[in-house]
């Protein structure tokens with residue numbers, strides 16, 4: 001079983017024409033988009049999910065906590081500095097391949113970071129308005145849980161894939177999601193859950 005992380009860094013969109021987001025032209029009545037928040041996505045250049053968009057993240061190293069891993073991977077992949085303890089635990093995703101647990105992924109969210117994103121061998125970073133996330137160029141399950149996570153909710157999910165390995169070539173066949181889960185101050189162990197279960201196909 002692989003233990004991995006994802007880290008979604010959020011910022012207020014730049015709508016004054018000085019940044020990439022919210023650029024305007026003289027004929028526009030307003031430069032506002034539907035959303036005033038950007039998320040830092042990466043185009044993954046290698047490894048599982050290569051060529052797709054995702055958040056920075058990767059596998060835990062020995063002795064590392066999930067939040068330490070999320071902060072390290074974000075630094076290595078896009079050069080942002082994040083203190084592990086500011087990360088908000090937003091989700092626990094379990095990916096099953098042919099009914100066996102393949103990966104447990106801890107999902108974090110933060111608005112606190114230092115530095116400017118820069119590309120690396122692993123990732124090309126891109127600030128993306130949360131309403132423009134390219135779900136058609138991402139893992140198929142992401143459209144089910146990422147909008148809620150970006151909106152501030154917490155989630156526990158199970159995602160069933162069949163026909164692999166590798167996981168990113170398997171078919172996505174089923175899922176269960178539970179929203180409003182209380183993870184308290186956990187770092188990856190023990191969960192205190194509450195909320196409704198939403199089964200696939202409902």
Ligand SMILES: Nc1nc2c([nH]c(=O)n2[C@H]2C[C@H](O)[C@@H](COP(=O)(O)OP(=O)(O)OP(=O)(O)O)O2)c(=O)[nH]1
Pocket residue numbers: 004005006046047048049054055056057058059060095103105139140141142167
């Ligand atoms: N958004 C999203 N991410 C997923 C899904 N499944 C899945 O494994 N991931 C994440 C977990 C990890 O962050 C990443 C896979 O990690 P990886 O094995 O490619 O890690 P890596 O080699 O790039 O990283 P490293 O630890 O070797 O540096 O993809 C999914 O369905 N959706």
